[in-house]
Amino acid sequence: MRHTIQQVFRSGKFVVGFFILVAMLLIVIVYPLIVTYPPLQIISQGTFFPPGIYVNVYDSIGSTRYTLNLENAAANRIASKLSNNDRHAMKDWLVAAGIPENEIDINDTEQLLGLWKGNYDPRVNIAGMTNAQRNYYIRLNNSLQGLLSTEAVIIAARNADIGALQEAGVINPSDYVNVNQVPNVRVLPLGTNSFGRDVLTELVKATAVSLQIGFVAGTIATLIGLTLGLLAGYIGGLVDDIIMFFTNLFTVIPTIVLLILISFSIGQEKRGAFTIAVVIGFTSWVWTARAVRAQVISLRNRDHVNLSKLSGHSVAHIILTDILPYIASYVVMALILQISTAILAEAGLSILGLGPKTTEVPTLGLMLNWALIYQAPILGKWWAYLPVILTIVLVTFSMNLMNTGLDQVFNPTLRE
Amino acid sequence: MPAERKVCLSGSGLTKVFGFGRRKTVAVDHVDFSFYEGELVSIVGESGSGKTTFAKMLLGLLKPTEGEIYFQGKKRDISTQKKRKEYWKNIQAIFQDPYSSYNIFRKIDTVLLDCIHMRGGRGLPRAKKLEMMEEACSFVNLKFEELTNKYPFELSGGQMQRLMIARVFLLKPKILLADEPTSMIDACSRATILDELMQLRDEIGMTIIFITHDIGLAYYVSDTVYIMERGRFVEHGSADEVILRPKGAYTRRLISDVPKIYEEWDLSTV
Numbered sequence: 232m233r234h235t236i237q238q239v240f241r242s243g244k245f246v247v248g249f250f251i252l253v254a255m256l257l258i259v260i261v262y263p264l265i266v267t268y269p270p271l272q273i274i275s276q277g278t279f280f281p282p283g284i285y286v287n288v289y290d291s292i293g294s295t296r297y298t299l300n301l302e303n304a305a306a307n308r309i310a311s312k313l314s315n316n317d318r319h320a321m322k323d324w325l326v327a328a329g330i331p332e333n334e335i336d337i338n339d340t341e342q343l344l345g346l347w348k349g350n351y352d353p354r355v356n357i358a359g360m361t362n363a364q365r366n367y368y369i370r371l372n373n374s375l376q377g378l379l380s381t382e383a384v385i386i387a388a389r390n391a392d393i394g395a396l397q398e399a400g401v402i403n404p405s406d407y408v409n410v411n412q413v414p415n416v417r418v419l420p421l422g423t424n425s426f427g428r429d430v431l432t433e434l435v436k437a438t439a440v441s442l443q444i445g446f447v448a449g450t451i452a453t454l455i456g457l458t459l460g461l462l463a464g465y466i467g468g469l470v471d472d473i474i475m476f477f478t479n480l481f482t483v484i485p486t487i488v489l490l491i492l493i494s495f496s497i498g499q500e501k502r503g504a505f506t507i508a509v510v511i512g513f514t515s516w517v518w519t520a521r522a523v524r525a526q527v528i529s530l531r532n533r534d535h536v537n538l539s540k541l542s543g544h545s546v547a548h549i550i551l552t553d554i555l556p557y558i559a560s561y562v563v564m565a566l567i568l569q570i571s572t573a574i575l576a577e578a579g580l581s582i583l584g585l586g587p588k589t590t591e592v593p594t595l596g597l598m599l600n601w602a603l604i605y606q607a608p609i610l611g612k613w614w615a616y617l618p619v620i621l622t623i624v625l626v627t628f629s630m631n632l633m634n635t636g637l638d639q640v641f642n643p644t645l646r647e
Numbered sequence: 648m649p650a651e652r653k654v655c656l657s658g659s660g661l662t663k664v665f666g667f668g669r670r671k672t673v674a675v676d677h678v679d680f681s682f683y684e685g686e687l688v689s690i691v692g693e694s695g696s697g698k699t700t701f702a703k704m705l706l707g708l709l710k711p712t713e714g715e716i717y718f719q720g721k722k723r724d725i726s727t728q729k730k731r732k733e734y735w736k737n738i739q740a741i742f743q744d745p746y747s748s749y750n751i752f753r754k755i756d757t758v759l760l761d762c763i764h765m766r767g768g769r770g771l772p773r774a775k776k777l778e779m780m781e782e783a784c785s786f787v788n789l790k791f792e793e794l795t796n797k798y799p800f801e802l803s804g805g806q807m808q809r810l811m812i813a814r815v816f817l818l819k820p821k822i823l824l825a826d827e828p829t830s831m832i833d834a835c836s837r838a839t840i841l842d843e844l845m846q847l848r849d850e851i852g853m854t855i856i857f858i859t860h861d862i863g864l865a866y867y868v869s870d871t872v873y874i875m876e877r878g879r880f881v882e883h884g885s886a887d888e889v890i891l892r893p894k895g896a897y898t899r900r901l902i903s904d905v906p907k908i909y910e911e912w913d914l915s916t917v
Contacts, residue, residue, distance in 0.1 A: 403815040534742040535750045537708050541739055543732040556752040 235560075238640050245636025251629035255622075259439040268429060270436035271593065275427035276418075278597055278605065279347045279612040282422040282430075286408075292400065292409040297342035304405065305381075311341050317371055321347055324368060327357045344375065396436035422614040424598070430614055437593040438622055444508040444577045444594065445626075451512025453519055460523025461550055465531050472518070488512060489514045490576060494585040504587040504594060511576045519565045526558045560641040564634050571630035578623055579609030595623050654720065655854045656738075656822055657681040661698050661714035665880075674700040677714065677876035682822075682854055682871075682897065689857045689865035689886070691901060692875030698858045699743075701875070702826050705856070707742055719821075720896060722782035736765065739820040743827040745807035749799035755810065756795055759783065783813040786850075787843050805836030812843050822854045823847075830859070841868060862901045866890045874898050 239245055248286075262271075318337040326332050326351055337343055352367050383403045387396040410416055421430035464476040491512050494502065530536065531554070539553045555562075574595070580586050581596025582603065602608070602616035674697040682688050692698050703709040705716065707725045716723045718737065725731045728805045749758065759780045763769075768776065777791075784791040787809040799807055808828055815823055825844065829837040845868070846878040848855055859865055865872055866886050873883040876897045882889055893899045 534744060534748040537703075537706075537740070538742070538748055539750065540708060540731075541706065541735050543735055543765045544761070545728060551751065553750050556750075 233638075237628060238635060241284035242636040242640050244632050244639070248632030248634075248636060251625060252633065255438065255626060255629070256442070259435055259442065262432075262435045263439075266432055266435075268432050270432045271428060271591075273427045274429060275423040278423070278425050279428060279607065279610065279615060280419065280423040281612075282420055282614050283418075284410070285417045285419060286410055286413055290415050291408045292402075294408045294412050296402075298403070298405050299407050300405055303321075305481055306340070308404075309344075313340065316342060316422045320367070324357070325350060327360075328355060341642070347372075347375065399534065422612075424615045425601050425607065430618065432594050433598065434595075434618055434622060435621070437595050437598050438626070439621075440504050440592050441574050441577060441595040441597050442626070444504055444511070444601060445570040445574040447505065448510035448511035448515070448573035448576070449566055451509060452516040452569045453562065453566045455513070456519025456565070457523055459516070459520040461527055461554065463520070464524040464527025465546070465550055465554060467528075467531075471524075475524070478517055478520050481514070482521070486514050486517075486576070487579065490580055491583065491585060494580055499588055502586070502588050504592050507577060507580065507587050508573070511573045511580075515569060515572060515576065519562075519569065522561065522565065523558060526561060527554055530557055560637065564637050564641075567630050567634050567637070571627040571634075574623065574626055591631040595619055652683040653687070654681045654717075655684040656716070656718055656856075658705075658716045659714060660710045661701070661716065662695075663704060663709060664712045673878055674818075675704065675711075678875075678878070678880050680873065680880065680883075682856060685823075685848075685852055687848065687855045687857060687868060688869045688871045689859060689869035690873045690875055691859055691862050693901075694860060696875045697878040698860075698875055699826055700878075702740070702824050702856070702858055706738060706824055707734055715753065722859045732765075736818070737754040737804070737820050738822040738824065739815050739818050740813065740824040740826060741808065741811045744831050745804050746800070748811065749807065751798060751800050753798075754779070754795075755797055755799055755802075757835065758799070758810070758814065759817060762814050766818060779817065783816045784810075786816050786847070787813045788839075789813065803830050803836075805840065808832055808836070808840050809843060812840070812847060816847055816850075819851045820853060822856065822858045824858070826858045827860070832863075854897060858899055862890065862898075862904075874901065 240249075268274075315337075321334050321343060322332075322337050325335055325346055330346060330350060335343065335346065351368070351372055353365075353372065381404055383401045385398055386400045386402060388399040389395070390397045419429055419431070421434065424430050424433065459474050459478065463471040463478075484644060490510060493514070494507065497506060514531070536549060536553050539549050544552075577586060577594060578596035578599060581594055581600045586596050586600065587594060598619045599616055602612075602619070605615075607613075607615035657680060659679050660677045661675060661679075662673070662677050665672045665674055676697075676822060678701070690698055690701065700709065706712050707723070718734070724735065725734050725789055760776065763771070763776055763779055768779070771779075781791040784794060794802075794810070799810065802810065811828070823844075829840055829843070832840060841864075844855065847853075857869055859863065862872075869886050871883065872889040873880050873885050873893065874889065874897065875881070876895075882893070882895045882898050889898060890902060893902060
């Protein structure tokens with residue numbers, strides 16, 4: 232036994248898969264201890280805030296201000312306002328207004344802004360321009376106002392007594408605050424999603440739930456498959472015929488169809504994460520049962536089983552000590568595969584809107600479902616779905632890697 | 648041999664058919680036999696002649712298609728687990744391949760303890776059990792201290808087969824079915840194992856049913872010889888009678904197939 236485990240951990244593939252899985256489990260366990268926000272709390276007003284560090288503006292006005300004279304501050308400021316698309320649009324307008332194309336260099340910001348200031352007039356009508364485009368240019372023009380100015384900005388507050396605005400402070404272009412001194416800063420490494428929830432916190436919770444679903448469903452499926460396979464294979468005869476009848480029945484109906492029908496008939500209200508796990512478990516035992524049965528049939532006439540019979544052992548004892556240890560390696564592999572299949576099955580069901588009900592727990596599948604419903608892929612909000620897909624891929628990849636590694640240890644003909 | 652011999656195990660019309668229709672194979676075809684108490688019977692035949700199937704039916708591991716087996720004059724009844732366990736206290740076996748005869752996950756101690764428990768020794772004190780196991784191992788020239796906490800696959804083939812004999816020593820059955828116990832063993836260990844089997848027979852007075860393809864070996868060890876050809880007993884009688892004065896062509900062929908070195912010390916005694 233110890234020897235087998237040593238051998239397993241000498242397999243590179245198994246070790247890589249195992250470490251990915253253990254790392255994910257650790258993150259899932261440790262992250263909620265460090266970040267204690269409720270995972271489903273709605274924090275953003277509005278949807279799909281991009282990933283980043285969110286610093287409270289109000290607090291930063293009150294914070295100590297430092298003056299830093301950095302060279303490229305002004306250039307960065309302009310660049311962030313003036314995207315590449317905007318520069319191309321400005322060039323298009325200027326060309327249409329009659330400026331020779333070779334005089335415009337969109338990479339030279341000062342020259343471009345100079346040309347724009349000198350030529351742009353919102354009243355000029357350019358042939359072929361739609362109303363939406365005209366409004367776009369007006370908005371663009373407004374946002375460019377004051378871009379090159381180096382004047383300070385005055386902050387005003389309303390005086391409670393006289394109701395007039397009073398100067399509260401002046402902000403220079405070279406003023407900085409230290410983020411560490413601003414009391415309210417929230418890091419959203421993966422932004423917020425369609426409901427305004429923190430994607431990372433939700434993702435960690437969803438991974439935990441999906442892994443739980445996987446473990447529960449995988450264990451149920453393996454237990455059912457193992458029990459039926461052992462009974463059918465060892466006892467044989469009529470028991471075998473009956474079990475194989477049902478196994479074949481389940482084999483010919485595609486699992487996903489069965490899952491969809493059962494999930495639908497359970498109804499939205501009763502579908503918790505655990506229910507879904509049980510449903511997946513009860514529909515995916517078929518192949519384990521068939522494989523275990525085949526292995527048991529080849530084992531049951533071996534001499535060591537005969538010797539055990541001659542030693543007066545009961546059927547249960549023989550199955551547990553003379554058959555089960557011999558197929559244990561296969562069962563472990565089947566379990567790992569069942570877990571990863573169950574995680575995928577949950578994701579598949581949830582994408583179709585047949586997953587666990589949506590108000591209490593997130594799952595990886597549900598997060599994808601929400602991202603799809605709110606059109607995150609079309610809007611380009613990658614942070615709402617890409618990390619989820621990567622997590623699913625990583626979980627199933629690690630498990631399949633472990634499986635291949637185990638396969639090579641237990642089946643020497645597959646070794647490279 | 649005493650004049651009044653008691654029949655220990657007998658059978659009539661014992662048949663085993665595998666498959667059906669055009670794929671039907673008759674492995675054992677209506678055989679009748681009587682094995683007497685304390686005798687050493689050899690069943691000799693080529694591979695595929697149905698020896699092992701016959702043995703498995705005697706052991707109750709295979710259900711006969713037809714025919715009855717009588718144990719000590721009474722019809723054998725092994726319909727329930729309890730009755731089977733009772734029957735297996737009386738009949739034990741040593742299999743051909745020692746490497747596949749043991750469960751690789753169980754230690755040698757458990758194998759021997761199983762035998763003590765089967766003889767009703769479950770309640771015995773630990774020291775007594777150890778003593779019994781030591782006795783059994785020393786009977787086959789194995790040291791129990793070296794075997795304890797080891798797995799069977801850590802032993803050599805010959806040692807494993809001797810451990811099998813130690814098992815039988817503890818169980819003290821009335822009948823031992825030895826299915827080619829030496830065919831996978833090297834020639835040196837072979838003689839030791841056969842000697843130990845003979846000693847064991849003298850010690851507990853059991854019937855040994857010795858299954859082999861080697862007619863020279865059968866002549867060397869047995870009292871009675873049964874020749875099996877394609878599932879039938881074509882000839883039987885005392886070892887001298889069958890081997891020195893064979894009637895059937897098949898028996899003659901088996902004898903002529905024996906390697907030269909045997910022929911010389913076997914048949915020159917005529």
